[in-house]
């Protein structure tokens with residue numbers, strides 16, 4: 001009986017869908033919001049782990065001729081630092097926000113494949129634990145994050161270190177590919193009625209582009225790594241030069257993934273910043289269409305530049321010129337975006353919240369990283385810079401000044417939606433200034449060190465090279481950064497309990513996620529909205545309550561309205577607003593433990609392969625591979641026959 005005349009009031013809706021409790025409910029959850037929180041918490045933890053590794057690196061480099069860590073441990077530290085940050089922290093932090101926010105932004109009740117979503121999370125967790133276990137055993141990957149074969153084949157890297165790499169990254173690659181397919185289908189198929197592609201929030205747009213890149217780039221990488229695993233575990237010859245392999249094959253495959261990967265880490269940020277800046281400028285995003293298309297263009301061009309990482313291999317003048325030019329071309333859509341953000345700020349009524357400060361700092365810091373990028377896009381100048389600290393400076397201005405600052409902006413912005421409470425603004429400002437000052441003291445001098453000729457990836461340096469003062473300064477800066485991060489962590493934890501309560505729309509923002517309570521109920525939308533514009537909460541009656549263009553915000557936001565109705569209020573049955581769903585029709589996917597079982601099965605396959613390369617009695621543990629394969633088959637079978645609806649309601 002789906003008649004609209006019998007719609008119940010929202011509180012009874014909430015009673016029909018109580019928030020589940022307890023550890024088991026988290027293990028079996030398929031709710032995109034909870035999976036988002038799991039991703040976020042795990043990834044933030046690994047951000048701290050990666051940060052700790054960075055501090056150890058900086059302690060070692062603080063003074064010349066230091067022996068705080070050994071050369072071998074140092075190699076593991078910088079490799080695992082990079083892997084943890086990229087695959088364990090930054091990508092999953094963006095995934096956390098995709099998970100939580102995208103369904104809310106498009107007016108959906110969940111992602112397209114909720115159990116697949118849970119599976120992606122559990123595989124990610126096992127994968128990141130896997131290669132960090134290697135580090136704890138002092139057997140971490142030690143080749144740099146790009147793991148150039150043939151140096152990483154068994155012949156030259158006989159230990160288990162690179163086995164942790166090839167196996168761990170296959171697990172993580174699988175997780176990313178599954179998650180991305182899910183997001184793509186969700187965005188393409190599950191938008192609320194009326195939300196055409198060009199009405200999607202810009203963060204959702206950048207999520208879509210990013211996930212297309214992940215599926216395609218991660219596929220290249222996962223195959224490259226699988227081949228390396230076959231070389232290492234079963235003695236095949238993909239990268240064995242003695243048997244005729246091309247010594248540059250791995251480098252091409254890796255960077256064909258590696259370069260799109262940097263866009264995978266920056267496009268979501270461009271989306272977040274494009275939500276934050278308009279909100280706190282009280283102005284619509286300047287040039288929405290151009291922003292969308294330059295995002296698409298960045299994603300597209302990102303495929304044609306990979307060999308700019310290989311100028312030093314002697315590819316010859318034609319290849320060098322091609323990749324120089326294509327790389328410089330990317331600066332155009334990137335520059336367009338920067339100008340459009342500035343255009344959005346222009347004439348706006350700007351509020352310097354912490355979220356906004358991080359977005360503004362992103363603009364400046366990311367631009368510095370972009371400029372050093374264009375510098376080494378010129379092949380002759382790259383020959384001077386490659387493999388020096390100059391590249392390390394570039395990496396960190398784009399990863400830290402770009403991805404991390406942007407993520408923190410997104411977290412200050414969306415935290416109140418997730419937890420119903422605002423992060424402390426005062427602690428936020430402290431966090432912000434420590435971070436901004438700390439990152440510049442840490443990373444800016446690296447440009448000079450690089451120009452002076454300090455190579456990347458050396459575990460120490462002699463006293464008379466002229467590197468001493470700058471290295472000491474950099475190490476000091478890294479502790480300022482760490483202090484800022486500590487403030488942030490405390491803020492995240494304390495605000496969860498003690499933060500000021502946020503209404504549905506504390507910032508007076510324009511997109512759908514702000515139309516529902518904070519935190520959102522299990523079913524997200526009591527009524528699936530019908531979308532008439534790009535900024536539903538900034539148009540019509542809604543504009544009045546969200547204070548556009550110059551209104552007051554905070555107090556009034558409990559009154560957010562959508563298409564002229566208070567959110568949560570049940571619409572008049574005659575109106576088109578609620579035709580979609582009297583609450584009897586809300587079907588939420590039931591919890592399931594098959595995702596975690598399947599993830600365990602898949603992980604066992606890889607753990608077994610690791611033992612295959614171990615000597616002694618432990619070698620026999622490689623039976624975990626067939627056992628894991630069996631568990632995988634059973635889990636897929638059981639999953640497939642699990643009923644899609646719970647019988648509770």
Ligand code: HEM
Nearest residue numbers: 262265266308309331370373374376377386391395398399
């Ligand atoms: C206008 C934009 C950009 C240009 C022109 C550019 C150009 C380059 C070039 C030519 C290199 C190779 C340098 C070398 O190894 O000698 C490089 C390295 C790198 N870039 Fe960029 N880049 C840009 C943006 C970005 C972004 C947005 C990110 C990440 C969010 C990024 C991350 C990296 C990383 C991680 C490396 C070093 C990889 C490694 O050797 O480990 N870049 N970039």
Ligand SMILES: [Cu+2]
Nearest residue numbers: 259306308309
């Ligand atoms: Cu690149």
